[in-house]
Amino acid sequence: xxxxxxxxxxxxxxxxxxxxxxxxxxxxxxxxxxxxxxxxxxxxxxxxxxxxxxxxxxxxxxxxxxxxxxxxxxxxxxxxxxxxxxxxxxxxxxxxxxxxxxxxxxxxxxxxxxxxxxxxxxxxxxxxxxxxxxxxxxxxxxxxxxxxxxxxxxxxxxxxxxxxxxxxxxxxxx
Numbered sequence: 282x283x284x285x286x287x288x289x290x291x292x293x294x295x296x297x298x299x300x301x302x303x304x305x306x307x308x309x310x311x312x313x314x315x316x317x318x319x320x321x322x323x324x325x326x327x328x329x330x331x332x333x334x335x336x337x338x339x340x341x342x343x344x345x346x347x348x349x350x351x352x353x354x355x356x357x358x359x360x361x362x363x364x365x366x367x368x369x370x371x372x373x374x375x376x377x378x379x380x381x382x383x384x385x386x387x388x389x390x391x392x393x394x395x396x397x398x399x400x401x402x403x404x405x406x407x408x409x410x411x412x413x414x415x416x417x418x419x420x421x422x423x424x425x426x427x428x429x430x431x432x433x434x435x436x437x438x439x440x441x442x443x444x445x446x447x448x449x450x451x452x453x454x455x
C-alpha cells in the first residue's frame with residue numbers, strides 16, 4: 282500500500298499486491314468485468330458504462346452526447362467506498378456465480394465490507410455494482426422523456442443529454 286497526493290492535497294491510497302496476489306487480483310478483475318458485461322447486456326444498458334471497459338473511454342462516452350442541446354452531469358461523491366459487499370455479491374449472483382463463489386469473491390473485493398479504493402479490480406467491482414443504477418436511471422428517463430436522450434456513466438460521473446428544455450424539468454425532478 283502507498284499513498285499518492287491528489288490535486289486537492291489529500292492523499293489517496295493505492296494498493297500494491299504481491300506477485301502472487303497480483304495474479305489472483307487480475308483473475309478477480311476478469312470475473313468482475315465479465316459479470317458486469319453480462320448484466321449490462323441483460324439489463325439493456327450495455328452502452329452506459331465507459332470507464333474501465335475494454336475499447337471505451339472518455340472519447341467514446343463523449344461521442345454519445347454529440348448533437349444534443351443540453352447535457353446534465355452529476356459526480357457521485359465517495360462512490361467507490363459506497364459500494365458494499367452486498368452490492369458485489371448481488372451482481373455476482375445475478376451473473377450466475379454460486380453462493381460460495383460470490384461470497385468469496387465479494388469478500389476479496391470488499392475486505393472491510395466496502396470496496397477498497399486503489400485496487401486493480403475496484404473499478405470492475407464498482408461497474409458491476411452500478412449496473413442496477415444504470416438500469417434504474419435508464420428506466421426513469423424512458424418513462425419521463427418523449428424526445429431522444431442519452432445517458433452514460435464514466436466511473437462515478439453521470440451524464441444525461443437531451444433536446445427539449447421542458448425535458449430538463451422532467452430530468453431535474455429526479
